[in-house]
Ligand SMILES: Nc1ncnc2c1ncn2[C@@H]1O[C@H](COP(=O)(O)OP(=O)(O)OP(=O)(O)O)[C@@H](O)[C@H]1O
C-alpha cells in the first residue's frame with residue numbers, strides 16, 4: 001500500500017519501519033449476523049513496540065484483538081507471525097506461538113500466594129530420595145523472584161495470598177506468569193480500567209519495562225493520556241474499521257480525538 005511521505009516519516013519516527021513486522025494482520029473481518037464487528041482491519045506490529053488501540057465503545061477493538069489471540073475466528077483475512085501465515089483455532093495455539101493475552105479478570109487464585117499463582121498448573125517438582133516427586137517450592141520461589149525482577153516489579157512479599165494485594169500488584173503477578181513461557185506479543189484489553197491513578201501508573205511502568213525487554217505490546221485503552229505516555233503508535237478504530245495509525249511522537253491529542261470521532265484519518269496517519 002502507498003503511504004504519503006509524512007505517513008512514512010511517522011512510521012520511521014516510531015522506529016517501526018526499520019524491522020520486519022512481528023505480526024501482520026491483513027483484512028481481518030468478523031460479522032455477527034448482520035453486524036460488522038470488525039471489517040477489513042489491517043495492522044502491522046513490530047518487535048519491541050507498544051501500540052495502543054483506541055476508539056469509541058463498540059468500535060471493534062476487543063473483537064479485533066480476540067482474532068489475534070485465537071478467541072474469535074475471523075470470517076476473512078490473514079494473520080502472519082514472523083512472516084508465517086497462522087490460523088489460530090484456540091487461545092492455546094496463539095499462546096504456543098508466543099501471543100499472550102492479559103484478560104480483565106487476570107484469573108488469579110485469591111487464596112494462593114504469588115509463586116503458587118505463577119506456577120499454577122505447571123508446578124515444578126523434584127524427586128525426594130531420588131524417587132518420589134514432590135513440589136519444588138524453593139525453585140518456584142527463586143524463579144518467581146527472578147521473573148518479578150525481570151519486569152521491574154517490586155512486591156513487598158511473595159509468600160502471602162494475592163487476595164491481600166492491590167490491583168497493580170495483581171497485574172504484576174499476572175504478567176510475570178505470562179512471561180514463564182516465551183512471549184513475543186502481549187495483548188492487554190483495558191488493563192488500567194479498574195485501577196486507581198497510582199496503580200495505573202505502575203502498570204504503565206511495567207509496560208515500558210516489557211518494551212525495553214523487546215516485547216511487543218498491544219494495549220486497548222480509553223485513556224488517551226495513558227496511551228500517549230506509553231505507546232509508540234496509536235491505531236484508531238471506528239465502526240469495525242481501522243481509521244488510521246499515527247506515531248505518538250508526531251500526532252497530537254486533538255488529532256487522535258478527531259480521528260476517533262470523525263472516523264477519518266488525519267494528515268500524519270499511516271495505513272498500518
Ligand atoms: N459475541 C458477540 N455477538 C454479537 N455481537 C458482538 C459480539 N462481540 C461483539 N459484538 C458487537 O461487535 C461490535 C464491536 O464490539 P467490541 O467488543 O469489539 O467493541 P470495543 O471496541 O471493544 O468496545 P468497548 O470499548 O466498549 O469495549 C459491537 O457492536 C458489539 O456489540
Ligand SMILES: [Mg+2]
Pocket residue numbers: 061062063
Ligand atoms: Mg472492548
